[in-house]
Amino acid sequence: MEPLDPYDNPIKCIFVCHFHHTAGPKILCQVPKDFLSKDTFETVSVYMIPKGQLQKFIITITTRDNKILGYPIQINDQKYLRNAYYFNLCFVCDHNSHTLHYEPIVKKLSTFLLNLEIEDNFLSKSDQSEKSQEELLYLMSQVMQDLNLHKRCKLIARQSIIYLNVIEVSRNPPTPLDFDVPLLVSEIDYLDEQWDLTTRQVAPFIDGVNHVSKISKLSKLDIEVVAACIQNLVYCNAVSLVDLFRYSNMYVCTTKIGQLARNKSRYDEAISAISRPGGPKATFKDIFTVFSAMRQGSRFIDVCLRYNPVSINIDERNLVLYGLANGYIRQLRKYPVVLKEKDVDKTFMGNYYNGLNSLNIISCFTNSDVYQLDEEIERDIRIVSVWK
Incomplete structure (x- = not known):
């Protein structure tokens, strides 16, 4: 049965293959044993030990049942019979799995084996030495077990230590539509040089009011460029996307609203952000009361007619934007x-x-x-x- 979540994918097999000077491409060791049959390996062996142009590049092969992730390496040295030694460490996962988060590990572990081979012919002599092959098998077993169970592994071999960690890769957010409104959820210093030029041009116009199309006009940038920039900011958790503000929208409180009530240090921030400018400050009690009135079945216009935010010094647009930015409310569509x-x-x-x-x-x-x-x-x- 295929995994429901393509990101929750254990490693099914780890194998190391190399190019034997007489037998050609050959599996040196694999965990679990005999996971890949000889026939299966032969169908993909040309990709496992590829031409020189593909050496030291991540290679992904998808078969009917599996996805194989490798990092082929070539060592040029006259001590080898063909003046070169070729090997490839590979992870095998389910065929529909996402394997991006394993790529740095495959590359790092392959480099680790490269250093062991240069120092002590660790891989090339494993074909003749039963002791070396057992050691390699033990190392690969440890890697597979630890990464599947704990998402990390500490590997020790020949006085060398390597630390491997599975870092979850965030999924790409959808491309913003022309009428989506970007809302800042964390501060962006658009003068900071860490941001690219496009972000520095776009960021000043992200105010929770302007939609993507309007930001494109204000920044004088192509709309596709603006959409890509905002998508990147969403990926960085600096921006979230909301609908255009309309009184016909419906909002409901989330469980986080209780945190606002209990955290008195947020009271002043909420009052400052939500009060109408140029007049008396709204009270936190009124702010929380209006938030609490947002429930399924009541459009925002109904809430406004009931409480008249202007009369209690609440800026209704800022109330909604503050609630969305902090996760106190969410929109029902x-x-x-x-x-x-x-x-x-x-x-x-x-x-x-x-x-x-x-x-x-x-x-x-x-x-x-x-x-x-x-x-x-x-x-x-x-x-x-x-x-x-």
Whole structure:
């Protein structure tokens, strides 16, 4: 059965192969024993011991059942019969697994074996020495067991020590759409030289109000460049993406709202961020009361009509942005779904009503007024809406 999460993939096998001067490509050792049959290895051996141009490059081979990750190495030295020695350390995982997080380990471990070979012919003599082969087998067994169980390994061989750690690689966030609004969740010093020129041009216009298309115009950069920059900031956890602020949006409190209530050190920060400028400060009690009123079934306009944020010195836009940036609230989005596929025709926008596009996205795609679109959906008996 295939793993549900392609990132949660144990190493199924580790093997070391080399080029024998008479037998050609050959498996030197593998853990577990006989995991790869001779026939299976022969079908991929040309990639395991490749041409010189591919030496010291990560190589990934995907077969029907497995994904093989290797780092072939060539050592040029006249002490070898062909004036060179070729070997490759390989990890084997499930064929649909993501293996990016194993690449640094394969490279580091291969370099470790390279040094052992240069110092003591560790690999080349393993083919004749039973003791050396047992030592190699023990090392590979330890690596596989420790990485699968603990995601780290300390390896000791011939007075050399190597530390291996599996570092989880974050998945790439989706490319921002033209109407997505980037919201800062951590401070960006856009004058800092660690940021590239594009980021320094884009960052001043990220205010939780401007959408990607508007930032493109303000920064005078191509929209694809701006989208790629913002995607990178999302990857760095500096920015999150939210919908355009509308009073028709629906927000609900998260479990983090309790942290705000208990952490009095955040009171002043919340008051400063949410109070309307140029007037008296809002009270924390009022701020927390309005936050608590955000629940499923109540649109933000309903909350505003009930509490009148202006009268209690609360800037409602800043209230929402502060809540989203700190995870105290999240947005529920409306996803229209056509009940019967036969109800979809060319003149009907039902192609968008598949449960995958939120109301705000459909509004932007079709250049329609979101409030009018919402009314049409509510009146149409062919459509139901899912909030999630």
